[in-house]
Amino acid sequence: WPTAAHAWVHANDGKVLVYPKYTITAGGSSISAFTLTNSTTGKSFTYAGTVLAGQALVVDTAVPTPEGLCKNNGTADLANLSGDFLVYLNPGNNSLSFSGANATLLVEYYPRFWSP
Secondary structure (H helix, E strand, O other): OEEOOEEEEEEEOOOOOEOOEEEEEEOOOOEEEEEEEEOOOOEEEEEEEEEOOOOEEEEEOOOOOOOOOEEEOOEEOHHHEEEOOOOOEOOEEEEEEEOOOOEEEEEEOOOOOOOO
């Protein structure tokens, strides 16, 4: 959804933690220097680069390799990402916040279930 320094509760309906793919798309103007925080887990990452208008930054925590973790408009950009790269979601409610403006944030994952 469109966001500007926004906080919300995101529900992971699965039974175990998940590692989402976060896609931050710049709106009508470029965005830079933003932070995504999961207050429930205490994990956050900060991006210090610039995402040009209409382009997207993808932080895929399910693919924690330098080539797959952080891509700005399809180009690896791990050098501009700092903090806890693997900002996961616990089962149940997670308190998330995004410090950027003029962006749309998409959180994608498959709920996971565990059984003995």
